[in-house]
Amino acid sequence: MKKIVLLFSTVLFIGGNLFAQKNDSLVIRNFSDDILVNGKAYENLRYLCKKIGARLSGSANAQKAVEATARMLKEAGADTVYLQPCMVPHWVRGEKEQAIIQTGNTKRALKVCALGMSVGTPAAGIKASIIEVKNYDELKSLGAEKVKGKIVFFNYAMRPELVEGGYGDAVKYRTSGPVEAAKLGAVGVMIRSVTHALDYNPHTGTTRYNDSVKKIPAIACSTMDAEWLQALLQKEKNVQFFMKMNCRQLPDVQSYNVIGEIKGSEKPAEIITMGGHLDSWDLAEGAHDDGTGIVQAIEALRAIKASGIQPKRTIRAVMFMNEENGLRGGHAYADFAASHNEHHIFAIESDEGGFGVKSLGIGGTPAQQEKLRSWLPLFTPYGIYGMPADGGGADIGPLRVLGTVMSSINPESQRYFDLHHAPNDVFEAVNKRELELGAVAMTAIVYLVSEYGL
Amino acid sequence: MKKIVLLFSTVLFIGGNLFAQKNDSLVIRNFSDDILVNGKAYENLRYLCKKIGARLSGSANAQKAVEATARMLKEAGADTVYLQPCMVPHWVRGEKEQAIIQTGNTKRALKVCALGMSVGTPAAGIKASIIEVKNYDELKSLGAEKVKGKIVFFNYAMRPELVEGGYGDAVKYRTSGPVEAAKLGAVGVMIRSVTHALDYNPHTGTTRYNDSVKKIPAIACSTMDAEWLQALLQKEKNVQFFMKMNCRQLPDVQSYNVIGEIKGSEKPAEIITMGGHLDSWDLAEGAHDDGTGIVQAIEALRAIKASGIQPKRTIRAVMFMNEENGLRGGHAYADFAASHNEHHIFAIESDEGGFGVKSLGIGGTPAQQEKLRSWLPLFTPYGIYGMPADGGGADIGPLRVLGTVMSSINPESQRYFDLHHAPNDVFEAVNKRELELGAVAMTAIVYLVSEYGL
Numbered sequence: 001m002k003k004i005v006l007l008f009s010t011v012l013f014i015g016g017n018l019f020a021q022k023n024d025s026l027v028i029r030n031f032s033d034d035i036l037v038n039g040k041a042y043e044n045l046r047y048l049c050k051k052i053g054a055r056l057s058g059s060a061n062a063q064k065a066v067e068a069t070a071r072m073l074k075e076a077g078a079d080t081v082y083l084q085p086c087m088v089p090h091w092v093r094g095e096k097e098q099a100i101i102q103t104g105n106t107k108r109a110l111k112v113c114a115l116g117m118s119v120g121t122p123a124a125g126i127k128a129s130i131i132e133v134k135n136y137d138e139l140k141s142l143g144a145e146k147v148k149g150k151i152v153f154f155n156y157a158m159r160p161e162l163v164e165g166g167y168g169d170a171v172k173y174r175t176s177g178p179v180e181a182a183k184l185g186a187v188g189v190m191i192r193s194v195t196h197a198l199d200y201n202p203h204t205g206t207t208r209y210n211d212s213v214k215k216i217p218a219i220a221c222s223t224m225d226a227e228w229l230q231a232l233l234q235k236e237k238n239v240q241f242f243m244k245m246n247c248r249q250l251p252d253v254q255s256y257n258v259i260g261e262i263k264g265s266e267k268p269a270e271i272i273t274m275g276g277h278l279d280s281w282d283l284a285e286g287a288h289d290d291g292t293g294i295v296q297a298i299e300a301l302r303a304i305k306a307s308g309i310q311p312k313r314t315i316r317a318v319m320f321m322n323e324e325n326g327l328r329g330g331h332a333y334a335d336f337a338a339s340h341n342e343h344h345i346f347a348i349e350s351d352e353g354g355f356g357v358k359s360l361g362i363g364g365t366p367a368q369q370e371k372l373r374s375w376l377p378l379f380t381p382y383g384i385y386g387m388p389a390d391g392g393g394a395d396i397g398p399l400r401v402l403g404t405v406m407s408s409i410n411p412e413s414q415r416y417f418d419l420h421h422a423p424n425d426v427f428e429a430v431n432k433r434e435l436e437l438g439a440v441a442m443t444a445i446v447y448l449v450s451e452y453g454l
Numbered sequence: 455m456k457k458i459v460l461l462f463s464t465v466l467f468i469g470g471n472l473f474a475q476k477n478d479s480l481v482i483r484n485f486s487d488d489i490l491v492n493g494k495a496y497e498n499l500r501y502l503c504k505k506i507g508a509r510l511s512g513s514a515n516a517q518k519a520v521e522a523t524a525r526m527l528k529e530a531g532a533d534t535v536y537l538q539p540c541m542v543p544h545w546v547r548g549e550k551e552q553a554i555i556q557t558g559n560t561k562r563a564l565k566v567c568a569l570g571m572s573v574g575t576p577a578a579g580i581k582a583s584i585i586e587v588k589n590y591d592e593l594k595s596l597g598a599e600k601v602k603g604k605i606v607f608f609n610y611a612m613r614p615e616l617v618e619g620g621y622g623d624a625v626k627y628r629t630s631g632p633v634e635a636a637k638l639g640a641v642g643v644m645i646r647s648v649t650h651a652l653d654y655n656p657h658t659g660t661t662r663y664n665d666s667v668k669k670i671p672a673i674a675c676s677t678m679d680a681e682w683l684q685a686l687l688q689k690e691k692n693v694q695f696f697m698k699m700n701c702r703q704l705p706d707v708q709s710y711n712v713i714g715e716i717k718g719s720e721k722p723a724e725i726i727t728m729g730g731h732l733d734s735w736d737l738a739e740g741a742h743d744d745g746t747g748i749v750q751a752i753e754a755l756r757a758i759k760a761s762g763i764q765p766k767r768t769i770r771a772v773m774f775m776n777e778e779n780g781l782r783g784g785h786a787y788a789d790f791a792a793s794h795n796e797h798h799i800f801a802i803e804s805d806e807g808g809f810g811v812k813s814l815g816i817g818g819t820p821a822q823q824e825k826l827r828s829w830l831p832l833f834t835p836y837g838i839y840g841m842p843a844d845g846g847g848a849d850i851g852p853l854r855v856l857g858t859v860m861s862s863i864n865p866e867s868q869r870y871f872d873l874h875h876a877p878n879d880v881f882e883a884v885n886k887r888e889l890e891l892g893a894v895a896m897t898a899i900v901y902l903v904s905e906y907g908l
Binding site: 196356359381382432 | 836839842
């Protein structure tokens with residue numbers, strides 16, 4: 001008799017689950033129809049990119065973006081919209097950099113940009129012999145004797161055979177190249193831009209100093225210039241490099257995360273966070289990095305409100321400030337959560353570009369992952385077939401210590417580093433429907449977690 | 455005892471399967487490394503797009519593409535390369551079309567192109583009142599009385615809420631609009647281009663006549679012009695339309711499928727086909743449609759040869775001719791297969807653009823699909839998480855009656871119809887690594903089928 005009862009309840013459970021999934025699939029279809037037909041994500045992105053533009057932390061534009069997205073969240077129907085304060089670094093590029101290669105009397109200007117957070121050169125610039133290394137092993141084998149007084153050119157190309165990990169592999173020369181070179185007495189650093197693309201766009205991005213090592217100026221050149229210089233250095237011995245950079249660090253500035261919230265109807269204390277980062281580098285419009293994540297989170301909030309569904313748990317769309325050069329917003333958000341004993345059950349970030357979504361990254365315990373994956377059939381009509389265990393994002397990362405389940409929108413990634421931190425990261429590089437379908441995915445997963453918990 | 459033996463053999467089987475998958479994963483990694491580091495797909499595509507360009511069936515360029523891809527297949531290491539004859543239609547656009555909207559004395563030229571296979575207008579063009587309909591229902595409700603002598607403007611916008619089916623839903627006005635309008639006495643047809651994009655690119659594509667209905671000329675206008683004209687027709691009653699089209703149908707031309715083959719070492723009679731179509735429309739470079747499919751198939755053959763693996767079954771890379779306006783190549787291939795009792799076990803086509811691959815479409819019996827899906831873990835390192843049961847392609851379609859299992863490379867599809875059959879379908883719209891990873895997917899699935907059969 002026990003066995004029969006068990007069977008019966010199993011059937012009921014499966015039946016209930018099927019019914020729920022059918023209903024959820026209709027709810028998600030409704031979100032999708034609304035976003036694809038009436039969506040505001042694309043126009044909001046146009047505003048961020050074209051009316052505001054670059055939004056580096058501490059800049060006037062970053063503040064404009066705070067105000068604009070607060071307005072967008074209100075228009076999207078958030079129950080409450082508020083600003084969460086954080087102090088942010090204020091690095092400025094100053095007048096456009098110069099970089100000139102000189103061999104004998106022949107000079108050639110390179111397409112360059114200062115690395116973010118770099119110190120500037122003296123006002124007159126610096127001039128020194130340039131020495132190429134492919135990697136840290138080559139640098140170390142040269143030793144202080146050959147590096148001292150020189151400008152080190154880290155010419156490490158992103159490894160093409162790495163399907164996805166090429167950026168993580170190559171970026172160490174940008175983040176710590178200046179420290180490693182300065183340890184051996186170098187006076188400046190130039191890195192090959194971290195991108196697979198062969199073009200004339202220099203890519204910026206943060207570099208990090210170590211207070212116990214002299215801070216030397218660091219610049220990135222375009223990959224085409226790197227290829228040219230590599231060929232030159234193979235035939236010429238005494239190549240001089242002049243670099244002039246006007247960047248500097250100003251005092252920290254008051255800034256904000258922007259938060260729009262829908263209060264949960266049944267379990268308001270359980271909080272779900274969805275977001276991206278509001279700041280961008282200063283060279284472009286920050287379209288894919290990360291305007292798209294911002295407008296997708298606003299759109300998800302709008303679609304949930306527009307559906308008339310009152311979510312059971314609290315949902316927040318968070319525009320994090322200062323991901324690029326400090327992560328102050330991400331830390332402020334998690335610090336507030338910890339100090340106020342907030343219960344953050346789930347956080348999802350979209351910060352890998354607004355391209356077509358391939359999968360949803362997920363985290364959590366095996367049981368939580370199993371629950372999340374049980375919803376995968378609801379995503380296949382939108383071209384999402386996988387939920388790999390790689391959920392997370394820089395801004396939501398600090399929540400991890402609170403036990404929050406981490407998730408991410410994982411888009412097609414191959415085009416991303418062609419424009420990442422570079423002047424071609426513009427509105428025109430975003431496809432309206434790819435962007436919108438990312439918002440659909442975000443809306444759907446947040447809705448499901450709100451409905452069923454984790 | 456029987457039970458124990460069974461268990462034991464199950465363990466052995468699972469162990470063997472795991473061992474095979476591990477080995478296969480290394481083989482596929484080797485393909486991937488080779489394609490991403492040494493691949494020829496991108497440069498072959500550049501040649502097809504930039505050195506040859508548009509390759510409409512029957513044109514001199516189509517013949518150049520036959521010769522060029524035969525050469526590429528030889529360079530890729532095919533055991534044999536041969537041409538399979540087929541007669542193809544030879545439609546020519548002639549001098550650029552003209553389309554002018556006139557209201558009173560105000561004239562405006564529209565961005566238009568003749569639909570493929572359309573008849574031309576008389577040499578002096580035609581001029582008539584233009585009448586807008588949104589769909590066939592509206593056309594029918596107008597009836598012959600209101601349609602007779604007019605030019606019908608089918609202004610059906612691709613439905614944004616359809617995640618993937620928008621093209622299939624909208625294209626009927628292009629394929630059969632002229633017949634339906636002519637039945638009611640219309641003298642010409644203009645359709646809104648079949649694309650989600652709002653821009654000034656007109657999109658061509660085949661239209662089909664019915665010998666029992668008068669053949670009237672048919673043209674497509676850009677979506678921006680369609681929006682403009684829609685607004686105009688709401689306020690103006692007597693709007694005249696002048697269209698002049700110089701296209702015509704010439705006698706059929708001898709052409710070819712291009713086939714490169716690797717002979718199977720163990721079961722040479724079992725044939726695996728991989729390919730795309732070599733012809734393109736005449737307005738652009740046919741980069742995504744379907745230069746990418748062509749160079750992916752050549753690349754897959756190259757990578758298999760370069761690996762040193764002798765495939766167990768016969769593998770053919772087939773460049774099909776005349777997909778766009780006749781499918782003569784696809785039929786010739788299947789007809790030859792049927793008449794020569796060839797045993798085609800599997801065919802895969804890449805003809806949905808060279809964008810990042812989201813899934814592999816598969817077909818076959820439930821058991822065959824299960825076997826194919828057992829290989830899915832081998833594809834996830836390349837970002838492919840799904841094998842939906844939607845395999846197939848126009849060119850390989852005629853093989854279906856022979857029991858061939860149908861498969862397709864399913865890329866991210868949202869950007870495809872922005873450039874499909876339009877002047878912006880150019881080499882620059884293709885991302886090198888997305889293209890190459892499509893070739894990796896094709897190589898891997900073809901290798902697995904060759905190794906293990908179906």
